[in-house]
Amino acid sequence: MAGKTIYSVLVFDSGLGGLTVLREIERLRPDLRLIYAADDAGFPYGRLANDALVQRVAAVVGRLVEKIEPDLVVIACNTASTLALPVLRARFSIPFVGTVPAIKPACERSKTKRVSVLATPGTVRRDYTQALIRDFGGGCKVTLVGSERLASLAEAALRGEEVSSADIRAEIEPCFADDGARTDTIVLACTHYPLMLDRLIELAPWPVIWIDPAEAIARRASSLLGAPGEPENAQVEAYFTSGDEPNPALLRSLAHFGVKPAKSDLLVPV
Numbered sequence: 001m002a003g004k005t006i007y008s009v010l011v012f013d014s015g016l017g018g019l020t021v022l023r024e025i026e027r028l029r030p031d032l033r034l035i036y037a038a039d040d041a042g043f044p045y046g047r048l049a050n051d052a053l054v055q056r057v058a059a060v061v062g063r064l065v066e067k068i069e070p071d072l073v074v075i076a077c078n079t080a081s082t083l084a085l086p087v088l089r090a091r092f093s094i095p096f097v098g099t100v101p102a103i104k105p106a107c108e109r110s111k112t113k114r115v116s117v118l119a120t121p122g123t124v125r126r127d128y129t130q131a132l133i134r135d136f137g138g139g140c141k142v143t144l145v146g147s148e149r150l151a152s153l154a155e156a157a158l159r160g161e162e163v164s165s166a167d168i169r170a171e172i173e174p175c176f177a178d179d180g181a182r183t184d185t186i187v188l189a190c191t192h193y194p195l196m197l198d199r200l201i202e203l204a205p206w207p208v209i210w211i212d213p214a215e216a217i218a219r220r221a222s223s224l225l226g227a228p229g230e231p232e233n234a235q236v237e238a239y240f241t242s243g244d245e246p247n248p249a250l251l252r253s254l255a256h257f258g259v260k261p262a263k264s265d266l267l268v269p270v
């Protein structure tokens with residue numbers, strides 16, 4: 001990519017979870033032109049059947065790539081990455097960086113050899129996730145926990161809604177196993193979950209290491225682009241497939257990530 005000074009990067013998720021990856025890219029590469037896109041009309045992806053998910057992601061990302069012509073796309077969604085990356089890479093010539101469960105670093109760090117993977121039901125079901133455990137489990141007992149509600153609870157909190165501790169606790173409790181040795185490391189294998197990290201820490205029955213791969217993803221994306229140029233400091237424009245107007249609380253949350261909804265009908269509701 002020599003000769004270009006401003007690279008544009010599309011960060012894509014089913015909803016607002018990708019903001020946790022966007023935040024790390026912004027920190028590492030303030031020179032990039034970043035565009036955020038959420039397929040909120042299809043949220044949550046965790047409940048979609050495999051074929052439906054691949055078709056949907058290929059259609060929505062395909063349309064975005066045609067209109068925006070980014071230099072690189074980050075699929076900031078484990079549920080989509082663990083299934084749809086091969087199709088996207090086969091269809092487009094630009095690089096795609098995915099987000100997949102950080103099982104290897106978690107198993108390397110665990111001292112008790114008890115690791116849990118907190119993810120959507122879709123990510124938990126994937127062959128891809130099983131293969132990561134087989135190849136990188138390193139003798140650890142890995143507990144897969146498919147959470148039905150945590151991504152939606154994280155979205156509700158960003159929209160300013162009250163999310164009860166009991167609701168969060170019910171989703172994370174199965175991660176804490178004790179068979180004489182206790183779980184000491186939990187992989188946040190859905191990009192939504194780091195949005196709630198403070199509350200996860202507060203509600204954990206005992207302290208654990210929470211693994212969020214967002215910084216590593218930002219480094220990987222940066223390594224595929226040319227050297228950093230001058231900081232852009234531009235606001236990130238965000239596209240939502242629902243076409244819904246964000247409420248005032250969500251607008252404030254988005255502003256906190258340096259994001260504002262785009263005034264464009266680039267994405268008509270799907």
Ligand code: DGL
Pocket residue numbers: 013014015017018043044045046047076077078079080120123151189190191192
């Ligand atoms: N943020 C997505 C992920 O990383 C999942 C949320 C959803 O179910 O759509 O898996």
